[in-house]
Amino acid sequence: MARTGPPDAARFRPGHRRDLLQPLWLFWTTDDGKARSHAPDYFARKADGTALVLDCRPLNRIKPRDQVAFDAARMACELLGWRYEVVGPAPEVLVRNVRWLACYSHPRHHLLDTAAALRAVFPNLPA
Template sequence: MAGRTQPTYLNAADYTVISYQGADGATSERAISADLATIPFEDAPPARSVPSWKGKNVYEGDYWAATTRGFVHHESFLEREYVMAADADPSIIGFSWQPFVLKWPKGTKGHRGHVPDYFCRLDSGDGLVVDVKRPDKVEANAQQFAMTREVCEQVGWRYEVFTGLPEPRLSTVTFLCGFRQDRYSPGAENVGPLLDAFTPSTSLEAGVRRAARATGRTRPVVHGNVLHLLWHGVLSVDLDAPLDTTSVVSVGKVVPA
């Protein structure tokens, strides 16, 4: 990322242009069209570098995503929250940080261009463009968001502005996020007994007890295995309710790998 320069928003055309780095490393610029829907922006490098300066007071870093099995950048706590939410969403199969620049037509009053925060690839094959913004900043950026939404409609992408997860979903997803990594995986040989333990649906506590008996593993280990499968959607729970030992757990819609 350090090798990327800051994007230029200069656009001599009287139509919107999208700028991105191609597979060959060269920068490409194209007019907005439905053909852009076939470009795998979920795998594209960032269109800009991350500036740094003494005393910079933002939270930025790289989140390891179980979905992509790689790192995805974020420049704030709210962006990290979005990446975590996207990683937990089974309908999102790939995503990237700021892979392109939208350069508005010359003479656009008050705006030169915009770099949307995330691009996601959905399991339907569709694209999703996401801007991340604090709720108190949405109104001030309403025109920019409307222009971005119009571009997405022309391409055939979905568009949304993320302002944060509501409680208790935020707490539930944040907790489960801690079990996303492979060290909590039950292993292929134990997935079947774990699914059987929650068929029919039952409480987290009762299912862990059943699975521990079936696999011969300790309850703390099985508990971690179950939380791992909940994160990956192999098992499911109501994310909009507080998660505890009485939460009802079911077999999910995601087929285990």
């Protein structure tokens, strides 16, 4: 499954600072003694210092084994004071718009003179 959606869109939201793809692995032993592991899909650190961990899966395709892994991730995040969510796919229009906007994060589009002129004309825009 392509992992494009809420995490990609998050970087265009105020307060977002950084995200990482499959940033960590969780290892645990099940009640019947079997070793399990899971790597959540995304980690996002927000500007206010809070953390968000996401797993992306179509909600109608979560199998019992997946749910056990998601529950383990949720418990680990709660212990660390992080927020955890399982999210389904983003709407296609959002995905296409975010991909298009992402092209403008390239340094060739950092036009400081133009940005200063726009800020002078529109002083109420966030920096």
